[in-house]
Amino acid sequence: MSESPLSGSDRQPIINGHTRLLGVMGWPVAHTLSPAMQNAALAARGLNYIYVPLPVPPERLPAALSGLPALGFVGVNVTVPYKADVLPYLAELTPIAAAVGVVNTIVVREDGSLLGDNTDGAGFLDDLRAHGIRAGQAEGAGPIRCRRALVIGAGGAARAVAYVLAEAGVEVAVVNRTPERAVALCAAITRALPNARIMAHPFPSALAHLAPEVDLIVNATSLGLHPDTDPLPWDPTVPFSPRHVVYDLIYTCRTPFLALAERQGARAIGGLGMLVYQGARAFERWTGVPAPVEVMASVLKKGKMAYVLSSSPDRR
Ligand SMILES: NC(=O)c1ccc[n+]([C@@H]2O[C@H](COP(=O)([O-])OP(=O)(O)OC[C@H]3O[C@@H](n4cnc5c(N)ncnc54)[C@H](OP(=O)(O)O)[C@@H]3O)[C@@H](O)[C@H]2O)c1
Structure with missing residues (x-):
């Protein structure tokens, strides 16, 4: 050294x-x-x-x-x-x-x-751990365990997050504006991790049935970087609940998506x-x-x- x-x-x-x-x-x-x-x-x-x-x-x-x-x-x-x-x-x-x-x-x-x-995926899991949240079988003694996750987005950051969640044994649902990219993401992760439980769903129509089934929801889109003008990466008629951990990868501001989740009782975490x-x-x-x-x-x-x-x- x-x-x-x-x-x-x-x-x-x-x-x-x-x-x-x-x-x-x-x-x-x-x-x-x-x-x-x-x-x-x-x-x-x-x-x-x-x-x-x-x-x-x-x-x-x-x-x-x-x-x-x-x-x-x-x-x-x-x-x-x-x-x-x-x-x-x-x-x-x-x-x-x-x-x-x-x-x-x-x-x-x-x-x-x-x-x-x-290192994005590991950084994401490290931060969950720092908040007392264990993803799947991931190490850590956090009191909250996430077994099913919804990842919104299919860009670079979404792929890294989906990979580490699937690797940790979390069942992952992926939704994206361009559905083919969500399908390609799931195919790539399944090739690398044959035991992964990961599937693409239509966006935004699948949010209503996925939200009650998952305990972790991750915004990995860039929607929210311009909080005054961007649409939500979410269907606002679909409610969050206190059993949800809602994580937004955006770190430049408290996004409207996180604010909405927090108002409805979810545990809301920003990307810093x-x-x-x-x-x-x-x-x-x-x-x-x-x-x-x-x-x-x-x-x-x-x-x-x-x-x-x-x-x-x-x-x-
Ligand atoms: N906290 C951290 O350490 C960290 C690390 C990396 C990234 N990030 C953040 O994560 C976010 C994504 O980064 P990235 O590198 O993955 O970007 P990216 O590869 O460009 O992917 C952008 C994603 O956002 C979606 N999207 C963009 N505009 C949209 C719109 N109008 N409606 C619906 N979906 C839209 C894209 O969907 P399509 O596929 O349909 O285009 C794609 O899924 C950024 O905000 C970035 O700052 C944070």
Whole structure:
């Protein structure tokens, strides 16, 4: 482990000849919250690393990826719009990344080859656990156990969440505006996890019969990022109940969807914790050191207001 000359989340890092490199690759990345979160975590653990934004225009993506080992990078996060585009340039994928076709974390291995991982799913389960909720057979001693889940959406985040839920033994129903994508999601997860209990249903017509059958409802669509103008990802005539845990992956605001669920007695959870834990998982993969989750959460909470005022969606 490289020791930093300074430690503590409030200190500025000193960059010297031993500093190791991490970053976030996207286009654009100007509003990303990850450098603040990861640099605070690195400083809190006294690690001599620096995490930098890497704005890469599309035509330079292959060169940027192949240059990571030569430049001495230990790893990078990948954000919009490259989470699927990076796949052909990676030597190996973890099982979840291979199944969902989305990478948010790259590890540069000793031999210079690139390993692609997806920490969104694990981050989601970590946050459920932190709220005392156990998904299926997942580890943890939480008092609430979720056995049946409804995932709304079939994009990258929905796929990661559906994968980890199915892997944990949860029975998963998937609905999506474009039904073929929900069907494809279920097929991909069933190929990777033959024992998965996962099925696509029509949206929004199936919500009325699915809602009473499930205990966990996840909004994994981007509806709610623009809370004043977006429609709900839900049929408002379908009621929530106190037995529901309702999770919205959106972390930039308390969405109208969560507010509705909460008003009707459901346990409502926003996506900020998932953002922290997916970052913590990446930190641990790169450094081998336990992530200071509290430090990371406090940086994100401070940064969130500035982010909401200045940013566009999902700029991790
Ligand atoms: N908390 C976290 O750590 C975390 C991590 C990752 C993502 N997220 C959030 O999760 C959300 C989804 O991200 P993603 O990367 O999965 O995005 P994505 O791949 O672009 O998928 C977007 C999803 O939203 C659906 N959608 C978009 N507009 C819609 C509309 N008008 N009506 C109905 N459905 C609509 C899409 O349906 P179609 O298939 O029909 O287009 C698709 O299922 C974003 O808000 C992102 O910020 C949070």
